[in-house]
Amino acid sequence: MADPLDAYSQVVTSVAAELLPKVAAVRVARGSGSAVVFTADGFLLTNAHVVGSARGGTVAFADGSAAEFTVVGRDPLSDLAVIRAQGPTPEPAVLGDSDKLVVGQLVVAVGNPLGLAGSVTAGVVSGLGRSLPARSGSAVRMIEDVIQTDAALNPGNSGGALADSRARVVGVNTAVAGMGVGLAVPMNNTTRSIIAALIRDGRVRRAFLGLVTSPAPLPEPLRRRTGQAAALRVVEVVAGSPAERAGLRAGDLVLSAGRTPVGDAQSLQRLMFAEAIGKPLPITVYRNGALVDVIAEPLELTV
The missing domain is CATH 2.30.42.10 (PDZ domain)
Structure with missing residues (x-):
């Protein structure tokens, strides 16, 4: 019988191999973070707080390639932003469905914490249905159905992928709430609608x-x-x-x-x-x- 640790390791290493090329390090004038390639024509998904008010910046990939990007749209009230690389990008990641997650399920976080490119951590879904306040000017809105995980997240992980055991992106890492508590914006129908609006209009009308x-x-x-x-x-x-x-x-x-x-x-x-x-x-x-x-x-x- 195979050692359970070997099976666990195989899952994590396979997810890492699949996603590491597709998660970019993002740099703007006032900070850095991560982003996930999600279309074949160069669109990447990240956090609104990663790009802030910047109009563009640079993305760097695991194969050593880099490109400038422009901000297509941002939505602080969901903490999501779409950027587009001005050059070739790796194959896109597969977007999953966070509504199918269960507490205790294995998840893998891929990002660039503390400037350490291509970092992978693993943990479980610690909780579902959490809420995270987001603010834009005087407007405050709760990001709904936030995923809580104990996969280690640090500054720079923001905008990176939270993936299931089949390397499907089920969340966008967004915040560290405390020791051992990481939060991710869910990849569900609402998020897909927001992404579509950002690509189409550059903003989300509410x-x-x-x-x-x-x-x-x-x-x-x-x-x-x-x-x-x-x-x-x-x-x-x-x-x-x-x-x-x-x-x-x-x-x-x-x-x-x-x-x-x-x-x-x-x-x-x-x-x-x-x-x-x-x-x-x-x-x-x-x-x-x-x-x-x-x-x-x-x-x-x-x-």
Whole structure:
């Protein structure tokens, strides 16, 4: 019987062999990080905080080649950015699906921490569904479904790949939350939509409703009536916002938006993209013992 350590090592070395050529070291005027080649025509994915406000910089690959790049688009509220190399790049990495991850699953981080190019660390998925605050100007948004891992991450890993045992990129390493706690932006349908918007428009358009909410459990009678366990309690309604104009009030329990049940901030955030701007959005709330339906028309979020 093979030594389990040998099997573990084989997985890590195979992922490293597959991804090391496809993860670049990124350098801009005020810092450095990592990026992952994800298209055959030179697009790379990294963190918005890696490129900052820079318009371009250089990328260097494991084979010794290097190229200048331009920033195609950045989205601080998801901490994602797309850059494009002005020259040949390695074959693209395969993007996976973070929604299929399970806690305890082996993951491998590939990046360039502390200026040490081509570094590989391994660990497990320590947690799923974490939230990470991101800020752009006065706007604050929670990056949803963040992956927590104990694979060692250090400054410079940001923008690098978090991969599963088949070398599919399931996350973009973004932060170190504490000793042994690394976080990665998930590679899921929402992230794919953001990437597509960055390539197409250079930015991500989001809708603004004007609610400050917190998750709240529903009382048992309301659970039986609606079939859902939680809702969003309105803590504050922004003056002059679409929510105020629709008649929403502090204390309301938001049960659904766009006929989709909402039980946490992320479920409402998922609706607040370009498609919702200026479109009637039906919202159902529980107020004073009754269900109340209102219609809001979200505006475009400006930051």
